Amino acid sequence: MIYNLNSLGIEHLNPMQEEMLQQVRRHDSVVLLSPTGSGKTLGYMLPLMEAMQLATVPTALVLVPSRELAIQTQSVAQKLCRELKSYACYGGRPAMDEHRAMRSLSPQLIIGTPGRILDHIGKGNFPCDAIDTLVIDEFDKSLELGFRQQMADILALLPGVKKRILLSATDSPEIPSFVGIRNVHRMDFLSDTDTDYSDRIRQYIVKSPEKDKLETLGRLLCSLGSTPSIVFLNYREAVERVYQFLHKAGFNVCSFHGAMEQKDRERALFRFQSGCANVLVSTDLAARGLDIADVQNIIHYHLPMNSEAYIHRNGRTARWDREGASYLILGPEENIDKLDCITDIVDMPVPDAWEVPSSRWETLYIGRGKKDKVNKVDIVGFLSKTGGLERDQLGMVTVFPSWSFAAVDRKCLKVLMARIAGQKIKGQKTIIEPIRR
Numbered sequence: 325m326i327y328n329l330n331s332l333g334i335e336h337l338n339p340m341q342e343e344m345l346q347q348v349r350r351h352d353s354v355v356l357l358s359p360t361g362s363g364k365t366l367g368y369m370l371p372l373m374e375a376m377q378l379a380t381v382p383t384a385l386v387l388v389p390s391r392e393l394a395i396q397t398q399s400v401a402q403k404l405c406r407e408l409k410s411y412a413c414y415g416g417r418p419a420m421d422e423h424r425a426m427r428s429l430s431p432q433l434i435i436g437t438p439g440r441i442l443d444h445i446g447k448g449n450f451p452c453d454a455i456d457t458l459v460i461d462e463f464d465k466s467l468e469l470g471f472r473q474q475m476a477d478i479l480a481l482l483p484g485v486k487k488r489i490l491l492s493a494t495d496s497p498e499i500p501s502f503v504g505i506r507n508v509h510r511m512d513f514l515s516d517t518d519t520d521y522s523d524r525i526r527q528y529i530v531k532s533p534e535k536d537k538l539e540t541l542g543r544l545l546c547s548l549g550s551t552p553s554i555v556f557l558n559y560r561e562a563v564e565r566v567y568q569f570l571h572k573a574g575f576n577v578c579s580f581h582g583a584m585e586q587k588d589r590e591r592a593l594f595r596f597q598s599g600c601a602n603v604l605v606s607t608d609l610a611a612r613g614l615d616i617a618d619v620q621n622i623i624h625y626h627l628p629m630n631s632e633a634y635i636h637r638n639g640r641t642a643r644w645d646r647e648g649a650s651y652l653i654l655g656p657e658e659n660i661d662k663l664d665c666i667t668d669i670v671d672m673p674v675p676d677a678w679e680v681p682s683s684r685w686e687t688l689y690i691g692r693g694k695k696d697k698v699n700k701v702d703i704v705g706f707l708s709k710t711g712g713l714e715r716d717q718l719g720m721v722t723v724f725p726s727w728s729f730a731a732v733d734r735k736c737l738k739v740l741m742a743r744i745a746g747q748k749i750k751g752q753k754t755i756i757e758p759i760r761r
Contacts, residue, residue, distance in 0.1 A: 327373060331403040332366065333617075340513045341367040349374075351509040353488050358513040360493040360612070360639025365400050368459055368489050372433065373405055375457060375487075379432040382450055384457040385482070386435040387475060389466045389612070391416060391586065392593070396615050397435045397461070408432060413440045416586030421725070423449040438466065438474035445481050457487040460503070462612055464492045476502035493612075493639065494632050524642040526649045528672035535655045538569050541625055543674045544651060545575060545603060550681040552596070553621035555605045556637050558629070566625060567605045576683040580606040590724060591687070591759065598720035598731035600685040611636040615643065622650045627658060631665035685719050686734040691755035693726045698750055703728055706749050711740045 329335065337345070340358050344367035347354055358364050372384050388394050391414035398412040409429055413422050413436030426434075426449065434441070434450060445452055458479070460466060466475065479485070479502055488505050495514060499505055532540035545553060557563050560581040567579035578592040578601045595601040597616055604610065611633065619641045628634040641648025651672070652660060660666055688707075692698040700721050707713045707730060719731030732740060737758060744756060 326407070327370065327405045328403070332400065334363075334366070337366070337370075338363060340364075340511075341370070343511060344368060345370050347509055347511060348372075348487070348489060351507075352486055353505040353508045354511065355490045355492075355499065355505070355508055356511045356513070357492055357495055358511075360636055361615075361643035362513065364491050364493075365397055365461070365615075366404070368491065369401060369404060372457060372459070373408055376408065376432045379454070380430065381454045382431055382434045382452065383454050384433050384459065385441070385452075385455050385478075386433070386459040386461060387438055387441065387466070387471075387478070388435065388461045389437065389469050389471065390414075390609065391437060392589070392609070392614055393461065393612065394435050394437060400615075401433060401435075410435060412436060413444060415440055416589075417725075419443055419447075419449070423447070425725075426450050438471040438478060442474050442478050442481075445478065452482055453484060455482050456484050457489070458482065458485045458503075459489045459491070461491045462493070463490045463499075463503075464494055465612055472502075479504065493636060524647045525638055526647075527666060527669040528649065528651045529660070529669055530651050530653045530672050530674055532653055532655050535657070537625060537653050537655060538566065540653055540674065541566070541623070542570065542573055542575075542678065543676065544623065544653070545570070546677070546679050546681070547674050548621055550602045550683065551620040552599075552616070552618060553603050553623055554610060554619055554637075554640055555603060555623045555625050556611065556628070557605065557607060558626040560607055562626065563605050563607055570603060570605065573678075574680040575603055576601040576681075577603040577605060580604055580610055582607065582609050587727070591689075591729065594720070594722055594729045594731075595687050595759075598685060598687065598722075598729070600683060600687045600731050602681065602683060608633060608637065610640065612639075614640060616640065617643075618646070619643075620648055622648065624650070624652045627652070627654075627660070628663070631663050634663050634665060684733060685731040686737050687759050688730045688732050689755070689757050689759045690728040690730065690749065691726075692749055692752055693724045693728050695725050696750070696752060698728065698752070699723055702750050703730055706744070706747075707732065707740070710747050711744045713740060 348371035394412040394414045398410050401410040409431040410433040411431040560583050563579050563581045570577040578595045580592045596604040622638050622641050638650045717733040717736050721730045
């Protein structure tokens with residue numbers, strides 16, 4: 325298989341990835357500890373691709389703790405090598421649809437959350453006799469979320485596994501015995517890269533005069549302008565409360581948490597990734613598995629539960645060799661004593677003035693997707709030829725199985741909607757409408 329690093333915006337492998345490539349070739353059991361944002365997915369994907377060159381059935385299985393990480397991992401695989409057939413399985417959509425898609429695709433690589441993978445194996449939805457490589461990404465988080473028994477059950481149903489690869493961004497106190505790792509080769513890049521990583525993140529304390537930090541958060545976001553920011557909270561209800569406040573204040577904001585429907589989560593991530601919204605308000609669900617380019621600011625509205633949570637949240641910025649900033653909003657009675665990982669943090673005053681930044685882009689919902697034989701080229705062609713959009717008036721376009729999203733210049737939206745009203749995409753009628761949440 326021929327892989328293309330340029331498709332991921334990478335010119336060459338970093339030292340960790342080079343070492344990972346060599347060690348996975350040599351050893352049957354590898355544990356990689358490396359900071360978030362250092363490129364672990366690419367590190368294990370390359371040796372997997374080498375081993376799957378001649379495969380016509382699944383020979384590798386990647387277990388991940390969240391659907392977002394499953395989608396992100398498959399995206400890396402697809403961009404890296406067009407020849408590689410991969411499929412991501414996760415909750416929030418019918419398992420039967422996944423079964424039909426896998427049967428049609430005949431993937432060499434399957435990626436999924438433990439519960440959904442266990443369901444497919446139990447129903448015989450994909451052949452697993454040839455699976456000889458198992459990857460458990462973010463295995464520490466998987467144990468926290470209670471996937472231990474599900475993963476143990478999966479291993480019991482995969483007797484042909486010979487190579488086991490575990491990955492984490494933090495040092496785990498244990499490697500579960502059910503994984504069956506013997507003579508493990510451990511690669512620890514945490515201590516080597518922590519200093520360089522922390523140097524690329526500026527850390528600030530923002531003091532709120534009130535216990536309710538909403539006004540302080542609003543002023544802070546105004547001072548940051550339109551730069552992409554993720555605001556972290558500890559509870560779903562708090563996410564919605566903060567979202568409603570910012571939305572009513574005029575911010576281009578979206579919310580993200582585990583209680584949302586999959587379609588709503590996909591829409592929120594698209595709006596944030598495409599620049600239609602510059603603020604993402606989330607629980608720690610967004611602290612792992614999301615590789616969003618150019619997130620510049622991490623805002624801790626609620627203090628993280630521990631130092632590991634702080635590190636993972638901050639890992640959404642300063643990815644690869646970029647720089648970023650982290651802001652801890654502290655109420656009158658709060659302090660950072662329990663966060664022993666923090667060094668070189670300074671106080672930052674925020675101005676009293678409110679000037680809510682605007683966004684250039686608006687999200688367009690299109691009610692057709694891959695199931696309807698509609699692809700990105702079809703949508704770009706439709707919006708350009710029928711809608712009259714110029715190249716610089718159309719931003720990010722993403723096609724899902726049953727629907728699609730496109731970012732369009734908000735200045736052109738009214739004229740665009742008039743031009744495409746009642747028109748068909750690839751001969752099919754569909755709903756096309758702007759969405760703002």
